[in-house]
Amino acid sequence: MRIQISPSLLAADFARLGQEVEAVARGGADMLHLDVMDGVFVPNISFGMPVIASLRKATDLFFDVHIMITHPERYIRDLAAAGADLVTFHVEAAGDPVSVIEEIHRCGMKAGVTLRPDTPAAAVLPLLPRVELVLVMTVEPGFGGQAFRPEMMPKVEEIAVFAKEHGLGELIIQVDGGIGADTAALCAAHGANCFVAGSSIFGARDKAGAIAAIRTAAQDGRRSSALYAGAGQRSIYEQASDKPSGSVSAGADYGTAEGPGAVPGDRTAGGGKE
Numbered sequence: 288m289r290i291q292i293s294p295s296l297l298a299a300d301f302a303r304l305g306q307e308v309e310a311v312a313r314g315g316a317d318m319l320h321l322d323v324m325d326g327v328f329v330p331n332i333s334f335g336m337p338v339i340a341s342l343r344k345a346t347d348l349f350f351d352v353h354i355m356i357t358h359p360e361r362y363i364r365d366l367a368a369a370g371a372d373l374v375t376f377h378v379e380a381a382g383d384p385v386s387v388i389e390e391i392h393r394c395g396m397k398a399g400v401t402l403r404p405d406t407p408a409a410a411v412l413p414l415l416p417r418v419e420l421v422l423v424m425t426v427e428p429g430f431g432g433q434a435f436r437p438e439m440m441p442k443v444e445e446i447a448v449f450a451k452e453h454g455l456g457e458l459i460i461q462v463d464g465g466i467g468a469d470t471a472a473l474c475a476a477h478g479a480n481c482f483v484a485g486s487s488i489f490g491a492r493d494k495a496g497a498i499a500a501i502r503t504a505a506q507d508g509r510r511s512s513a514l515y516a517g518a519g520q521r522s523i524y525e526q527a528s529d530k531p532s533g534s535v536s537a538g539a540d541y542g543t544a545e546g547p548g549a550v551p552g553d554r555t556a557g558g559g560k561e
Contacts, residue, residue, distance in 0.1 A: 291317040291481040298485030314495030318349035320483045325356040329429030336369040343370030367394035375399030408445040426464030435465025440477040447478025468500040472508030
């Protein structure tokens with residue numbers, strides 16, 4: 288899976304949203320991260336369908352929508368109508384996460400699942416064969432500008448190893464919170480391949496340069512990682528095969544998944560960058 292960059296709209300200048308989105312699109316962004324908050328699941332309110340629908344008219348960027356809301360199943364059809372391409376919801380907010388994933392796919396979108404920093408990876412592992420993306424929050428969701436939490440790296444790695452063990456090579460493993468060039472390298476070394484960055488991109492005068500710096504750092508972090516060991520070394524992926532039986536298996540708890548169906552639409556996450 289190639290490295291992808293998803294600038295977070297929450298850090299943009301809301302008086303100039305159209306220009307801000309155009310700038311990151313020209314600068315090489317693979318997708319646009321849109322945080323929808325309800326003031327209940329998280330103690331903040333951001334924006335909703337009218338902003339998404341308005342921006343949809345202004346750009347062909349892939350819309351990577353992260354919903355931090357209670358009862359996510361209520362809003363899936365509205366998000367699809369507004370122009371979302373992928374919807375990521377919190378496992379903590381969904382009583383029946385499989386039904387939410389199925390509804391997202393029925394509406395023609397890709398599905399993602401995410402979890403708060405204090406929620407263990409085991410809460411989402413059985414869902415991974417059903418989704419296209421998993422988001423590991425490296426800050427507490429709800430506010431931008433928080434400090435990166437490096438203690439989330441074992442969770443990223445656990446998900447990456449699980450994905451490898453279960454043949455989920457196309458799974459997007461996304462990180463969000465305090466991401467810049469320095470932290471992107473660390474996350475990539477632990478298995479992340481998609482990087483949500485807010486102030487480090489929208490706060491930069493040279494947005495193209497900021498996007499390129501994060502991408503290069505992530506590529507360097509991946510090359511230096513034991514997860515992607517060179518000749519003569521046993522990677523962490525290979526070592527995972529030594530794990531005794533009894534670990535979480537694909538489909539456990541949530542039923543056996545046959546994988547998500549084909550997702551229609553012309554927009555795809557990314558555009559061919561390595």
